[in-house]
Amino acid sequence: MSQSWPYYVIGIVGLTVTVFATRSSFFMLPARYQLPPWLESLMRYAPACALVAVIAPGILVPGGHVDVGWGNHQLVAAVASAAVFVRWRNMLATITVGLLVFTALRLWA
Amino acid sequence: MQRTSTRGLFPPMERSAFREGVRVMAPMGLPVAVWGLVTGAVMVNAGLSVPIALQMSVMMYAGSAQLATLPLLVAGAPLPVVWATSLVVNLRFVIFAAASRRAFVHLPWQQRLIAGYLNGDLGFALFTQRFRNATEHGNPEQWGYFFGMNTFNWAAWQVSSIVGILLGNIVPEEWGLGLASYLALLAVLIPMVRGMPAVAGTVVAAVVSVAAHDLPLRSGLLVAVAAGVTVAMATEKWRHRVQAVAA
Known part of the structure; x- marks a missing residue:
């Protein structure tokens, strides 16, 4: 492991707190507290932005350098994968196709 | 109840x-x-x-x-x-x-x-x-x-x-x-990612996250989220205004 175990243990305990704080949030508050509309929009858009901000560098910055060309096998695999998901909405097919494309490119391209 | x-x-x-x-x-x-x-x-x-x-x-x-x-x-x-x-x-x-x-x-x-x-x-x-x-x-x-x-x-x-x-x-x-x-x-x-505000926000977040990938302390992600959410909410507001004018 690259980090010390207390770092992970404390980190994961804190992460669990964030899960409870969000999932149970309004279940714990008295009914008079409502979600203001502006906060609801913020909360609607933030998770998608966070996910894309994890995915985009993960796929487009392999090995520390930005690569948005066809030579980036991860990018090609992700595009194929996204197309499969949009068409069939099937997680298993999505991941399988992506990994197959990636492996094929790694072996033959 | x-x-x-x-x-x-x-x-x-x-x-x-x-x-x-x-x-x-x-x-x-x-x-x-x-x-x-x-x-x-x-x-x-x-x-x-x-x-x-x-x-x-x-x-x-x-x-x-x-x-x-x-x-x-x-x-x-x-x-x-x-x-x-x-x-x-x-x-x-x-x-x-x-x-x-x-x-x-x-x-x-x-x-x-x-x-x-x-x-x-x-x-x-x-x-x-x-x-x-x-x-x-x-x-x-x-x-x-x-x-x-x-x-x-x-x-x-x-x-x-x-x-x-x-x-x-x-x-x-x-x-x-x-x-x-x-x-x-x-x-x-x-x-x-449904609707124009969400599309605009995620595109911006994607671009910013890649541009900011080597910011210290891995803070690029949060910067990208802030930029994306701001754009999404601004787009939403702008669309409401356009709809209000049209109506």
Whole structure:
């Protein structure tokens, strides 16, 4: 492991707190507290932005350098994968196709 | 609406409703198990030890937040950045909680805490759909259905994650399991990107996150979220104004 175990243990305990704080949030508050509309929009858009901000560098910055060309096998695999998901909405097919494309490119391209 | 005993971790449930919940969730068992298997395997493959990966899976029960924070943890990012990232990814659950609270607000606190914890993406969608015309909120039928679905989902997720964690080290690194985690997140992301504000926000967040990938302390992600949310909300406001003018 690259980090010390207390770092992970404390980190994961804190992460669990964030899960409870969000999932149970309004279940714990008295009914008079409502979600203001502006906060609801913020909360609607933030998770998608966070996910894309994890995915985009993960796929487009392999090995520390930005690569948005066809030579980036991860990018090609992700595009194929996204197309499969949009068409069939099937997680298993999505991941399988992506990994197959990636492996094929790694072996033959 | 009924007041119930303050003891116990679960509210009273109708047996038939619990079984109905399990039946409704059962077909999702396979996709959930695939997602759990991948998450488990990716955690170990990325460098977490088996006990740490087990702790993460059992405590968090949040696939997208687990996969999103994994690269940060492995890189040793400051913990407040890790926590903030998870918080942002999980903000959608605050909306779920606000939307489905009526059936739970009168329960004792420990039952609400557990119900909230189990209220994931799938269960929330199915529960909302099933009781959208209900006139009474919070009864043993609804609780039975809710916990039937969500305990099944929890078990399917945990079992498959544990299998993934145990298998993770066997999978060679060249197979690209790291990529698998991004592909799984892509499948979570795509259904969220509906409507112009969401499209504009995610495009901006994507560009900023790549441009800011080497900011210190791995703070690029949070900068990207701030930029994306600002653009999404501005787009929403602008669209309302355009609609108001048109009307």
